[in-house]
Amino acid sequence: MQDITELIKDAAKSLPHDRSFIAEESFSLYDSMSALDLMEPRMDGCEVDITYYQNRQAITRSRKNNQFMYTEQDKIKEMSDSQLKLNLQTVPPRPMPRHIAESSLPWDPNDDNNSLNIKSVNVILLEMLVCLDGYLAGDSLAETIYTCIYTHESILQEMADAHDQEKCTTLQKVLFVSTLLLLKLSHMIRIIVQRADIYEEEDFTLNSYNFPFAKRLDPKYADATLEELSNMVNQILQELKQDSTQDVDIICASLAFFLNFLEACVVLTSRTKDNVVEQTTALQDSIRTNAVAMNHLVEKITSMSSEKGILYTANDEKIIFSAFDPYIHRHLLGNTPVRKVVLSTPLYALKNLLSIYMDIDASLCTLLLQGDSFARIKTILSNLSKRPQKLNILLRSLIVVNLYFDDLLLGRHSLALLIAKDMQQKAVPKSVTSTEFGQHFLERLCKPMYDILKLFTMNRNRQRGYIDIVMLKDWSKLLQEAATVDVLFQREFGLGGQGNRAMLYVSNFILSNSSFLLEHHVGLGVELGLFHGAYHALTAFWYRDFLISTRLNVLTNMKEQVKARRQMEEQIRQEELAKEQKQLKNSGGGKKKKGKKNTKKPASVGIQPIELKTPTDDREDMEYLLLTVKRTLCRGIVRYLAALYQAKVLTKPCYRFTSQEICFRKRFEAFGQMRQPPLLTFEDFSKGTDFESVPSATLISSAADCFNSTKKLLDELSTRFDKLEETYRCVDRDEIKSLQKVCIANSIYLSKLGSSKDTQDLKANLDYSSHKEFCIISF
Structure with missing residues (x-):
């Protein structure tokens, strides 16, 4: 190999700076950086360490659990010049053989040197x-x-x-x-x-x-x-x-x-x-x-x-x-x-x-065969996204390819129809989706709802960016359109709430989904380590507490509306049943023919009882309980961190070129695209985490109560776990155990904090090894 670096330098000296030697648009920054590294053995991709062709033991091809063929870069500095020079001797790769006879490929069974057997x-x-x-x-x-x-x-x-x-x-x-x-x-x-x-x-x-x-x-x-x-x-x-x-x-x-x-x-x-x-x-x-x-x-x-x-x-x-x-x-x-x-x-x-x-069967085939409702499909995909053994890119791509084809979700269901059923499950009257404006809104809603399903097939880090760039804008507009649909529905049917209060059926449905996206966005940030340090973790858990509370309020309102509607339907059914039985009783009187007995039994009533509890209802109850667990856990961590700041175990960071307010604003500025839930400000955060007037013992006791309450909720969640099919569960057994571990560990360390006389020597550490979204604060 001949070094031509000096020849290139001599040729380049005569070139003016205002006229590029290579001016092709295709010559990118990557190409420029590659050109700078020509003739550098450690950077030249066309050269191979000579030991590969000299040492047959290098055939291990850099396998896992085996020794690397090349010297690692961090060890090169420790080598002597002679060793380094020996290690950097390179040769071009072997030429590609054009014919089998020209190569050493095993092919001929009669070849003594390299026979095919x-x-x-x-x-x-x-x-x-x-x-x-x-x-x-x-x-x-x-x-x-x-x-x-x-x-x-x-x-x-x-x-x-x-x-x-x-x-x-x-x-x-x-x-x-x-x-x-x-x-x-x-x-x-x-x-x-x-x-x-x-x-x-x-x-x-x-x-x-x-x-x-x-x-x-x-x-x-x-x-x-x-x-x-x-x-x-x-x-x-x-x-x-x-x-x-x-x-x-x-x-x-x-x-x-x-x-x-x-x-x-x-x-x-x-x-x-x-x-x-x-x-x-x-x-x-x-x-x-x-x-x-x-x-x-x-x-x-x-x-x-x-x-x-x-x-x-x-x-x-x-x-x-x-x-x-x-x-x-x-x-x-x-x-x-x-x-x-x-x-x-x-x-x-x-x-x-x-x-x-085997994951094709466990994930994709299960989804295709058992995904019979929007909520169930969402639960299956969410569980696949959260599982510790991440799905390979091929599996995730196959899920996307099969998620919507031939104008049907999973090739089996009308997406608009599944969304309509999901809306009815969440207190939206059936008459809303049967109107002309309701049908138009359903068509508009298909793409954003599909995006929620597609979101779970992406990498966890890409999910956050997809919410930021693609989804929040759509859901912000949907909130406005949902309010219009509610108004049109009330006008058409002459409805109105108590005291002329608006009945926000569709708006609540959209708000529950949009608040889920925001809460998922914050949870992903914690999981990916974007909220680094105790102070920024405090902002994340405080904001997530607010978003989960919003979701719970909306879901509570929906559950009450569904319960009231079912009670009304049951009352109507009972009235119709009583009316039909009365008619049958009256029709049974009159004269009978002589010599014949009336052996004919009265006709059975054709009104079927309403099923008050379905697997979907159980899944929603489980999801509601899990959200309550997460909200209580967020509150416990916020109060725990506040107690550590109050005890001077933690100190708030000071910045020279930015401020805490700017950091807070930048972290959550994407949420400003949404009108509901409203964007919280740094002033809201400062007031919400100001516990200076609260005695230390009271604050520690309050945090401990949160962790104890969470532990009881998790015990209840465990008892409900086996009653549901796997595809209806929004949480698995391992995650429940991880959350229990977080609660117990934080309770122990809180007790240690309360009994410590000199807290300034303590050093707090946030440990996410037990659960990716909730930390154990140890010291």
């Missing part, structure tokens, strides 16, 4: 699964799928030609078909993620680097249907099963998994409203059956692996070195810092892929 095919297929796992983990195609040299166009074409001429052995067919499935699956994954458009940089790398995904092959392979691919795989499996060994079983299971995973993706992106339930049920059964076979594969790999999950011998590593190269496409990544893409071991990769595959 059952063991080598086993290793290659496992590595393909590792590449797929890396791609789903967010690494680029160039660093995962296309590190497999079999996937490249010239090699793939040669394998296809051999397959057409029937010159392939069974193992060669396995390699060709598995490579084809890997490419088709990765292409399908990319299409799904791009279509859903909810990914972040850490979730997925969309850049395809112009890789063809086998599209330039013969159409019978490039455009092969799922059925045709399935026939090819089944034929190979029949040939392989004649020789049943452990390696053959692993090959069969790996090949079947590629096909099953592709089948799930194809089915979930090509369905219509006519076959949603049938296809979903069939897919659910297929996933559960295939998962059993994959679990057996995981058990076999586990038994073959060491404690670190490595199962390869030196000969296996030689095969990997021949068939895979993590640096062969390094030139596509530009002159950037050399990344250390850490791929999993086969065991970890299989477990991850199996988890993603």
